[in-house]
Amino acid sequence: MNIDVFINDADYVVREGKPFVRLYGRTHEGKSAIILDGSFFPYFYVVPKPGIKQDELNTLKKNIEKIKVLGSPEKVSDETGNGGEENSFADDEITVKSAEFIEKKIGADKITLLKVTANIPAHIPYLKSAVHDSSATAKYISGVREYDIPFYKRYFFDRGFSPLSWVSAEGTEISKKENEDRFGYSSDILIVSKNVAASKKGDLYNGHKMAAFDLETIEEDKKLKIIMASIAATGGYAKVISYEKNGFEKEIFVKSEKELIATLSSEIVAQDPDFIITYNGDAFDFAVLDARSKDLKQKMIAGRDGKPLRFQKKGRIKAAMVKGMPHIDLFNFVARVMSPAMSSETLTLDNVAMEILGEGKKGFTWDQMKDAWVNKRKLYELAGYCMQDSLLTLKLAERITPNIFALSKLTSQLPGDASRMTYGQLVESYAMKKASQMNIVVPNKPSYDEIGERKGMEQYAGGFVKEPRAGLHESIAVFDFRGLYPSIIVTHNVDPHTLNCPCCKDKEENRVPGSDNYFCTKNRGFIPEILVELFEERKSLKQKMKTLDKKSKEYHELNARQFAVKTVSNAMYGYLGFAGSRWYNRACASAVTAFARHYIQRVISMAEEAGFEVLYGDTDSVFLHIEKDIESTAKEFLKKVNAELPGIIELDFQGIYVRGIFVSRKVGEGGAKKRYALIDKEGNVIIRGFEKVRRDWSKLAKDTQEKVLELVLNKRQKEAVELVKKIVIEIKTEKVDMKELRIYTQLTRQLKNYVQIGPHVAAVKKAVARGKEILPGETIEYVITKGTGSISDRAELIEYAKNYDPEYYINNQIVPAALRVLHIFGVTEDDLLGKAKQKGLSGWGRK
DNA sequence: TTTGGTGTGGTCTGGA
């Protein structure tokens, strides 16, 4: 039979000594399908010594073919853990399946390599070590490559199709009966295929079915017990499962926690989703479910492979994986990829939903929940609260998964994997995919020692930041380079293999400013090449988007794709300088920043020559004071600059502002970099760097500073002073809600690793002594309370704080934050504290 | 181990 399947998951399994890639997906009739592809075998490359003679090459090949090593079963699980369950083999004699000569590129050179194919993936590390270490082969080789690329990942690279696209499989369908007897998979269709290829259907798919779930728990006898669960699925399904009657209209009543787990599992499976969605399911919901299912001896949800869910290490994350219905943990993706662009103090579902959807969850603190449960009251509300969590998670998934899926397709990684990747891994995956397409050998990962060495090196110089002149400035035009770093890489052909090529030795072109290094002008390097493709892809996506209705499905799809392209492009520079990178090259990374400094400084001098005051600039931006006809003058300047810029480097017009404020540094001389506020003619205010945008300042101090900035930008300094005075009095009279005074700070390490005990660490230490568990990485909330001793001595987590210290909040929060802005107008601390003699306000407002 | 460097500012800490 021949069948088209849309792929959402993959792994592999070994049956009777042969590896089969398992592709999970759905047919266009909506049936779940598994394809077993037995036509693919694992392999790695052996790089012969340079200048090796043909007869030596032949000897090497023969000696590789003769390799026999013993493997011990416990050691041969797939490195990524994403393999099947039948990998183990008892003290097998491991042999090479085949070795063949193959031409591949390393950098610009075409080289003859040996492709060594193994019988099953678990053999690869043994064969690699054997080739690398044995005397019969070691003397002929300069290295081994691509021995650590997981089997199912390589499959997608080599086959030329990606997850979340349609494939066409030709093969034999296994009957239901045989599936049950021999395989035990849970899918409508099971097919053994010898030929799987990209389908003409491309990657369009009419909607993924997602099922989100959420648990409510309470702690009893030091164990988390599940008291309620909710599920919300695409299409409107929404249920709360509970073993306490609560009168909630969407309730499924069960008898016990054990039955709750069983029902939750069966309900999710009955929904037959393409994806299971959680918010923090890896670390919480699935972890609790797993622990309770073991305690209560109740089987949990099983994947389409017929096996219960498994936890697999993905870097720091213990990922809960359900085969064939990939589990997407939105929190992971938000924390790793989206959070830099977000402003929420903490990444709770509530905050993130509020920021992304404009809708949070209502009420119910942990204590209220416990009260509701223990005293069996307000259970109806509790059920509603539980339901809301799943519904919000599902809504969030509708917004976020398109971005995950776009990254998945771009990098040819499974959606479950892509959703858990860091920027470095996303870039690396994309580069590996492109390398495979371009017949380029992938460089090895650095060893632990190499990483240490790279990290130990002195930092190289980064972007240029021009010191601003403190004060209120009028009539400002802001320019910035569009994607400066990637455009430099492309324009100057920055790549580890084009660096200092012999063919361009004496050319001045492409020489790195302030360095003897240069880049090839003849042959485009690999990194610039893949960036060019990304640029062109994004350009065409943006072009298409212009023709579409912004509310249409296609528009959102394309928008997600351009987001993925942008994400990978922008991370490429950082990847070059990343110690764990396969394509690490410090000289390249520092060349990029050297070019960047050169261009921004060139723009600054051109602006000065044109007679504009350069107020500020940071890495890729300049702020110019343009007195007359700001719009047309700015455009003219832009044109002049761009006429001079090489390649695809381009300056953009960012905007015009009526007024802007730069402040003084607290210590030392001059204006503070990276702190400013701007106001445009509509009255919109942009605030950068100030306490207002930092989470480790109290809300009251931040809000006060924001109002001060707004007033000052509207030339109403006097009112700003009065406002601060009023707030100082409010604190003094203790009229302020404690929540306004909490300070968020992340605990970045284990308590014992702190050399200096700051307030947040002190607060955590006290809480831990009281029995609370706080893990590194958590963001905690603390308040400074009354009493004696240092600030740290008086810091308490908000749940333990009985009062707040007005003195601290006035002197260390409100006044410094406000004064930061007001200082440039001559306002003093005493003015804000109401201590100053009533001196006139003359001299304020103008420098 | 989990993209890069630049920069500000709070609090602690230890020696004068």
Added chain:
DNA sequence: TCCAGACCACACC
């Protein structure tokens, strides 16, 4: 008691 430098967190780009 004062103060410089270290430590730490978090912003900008």
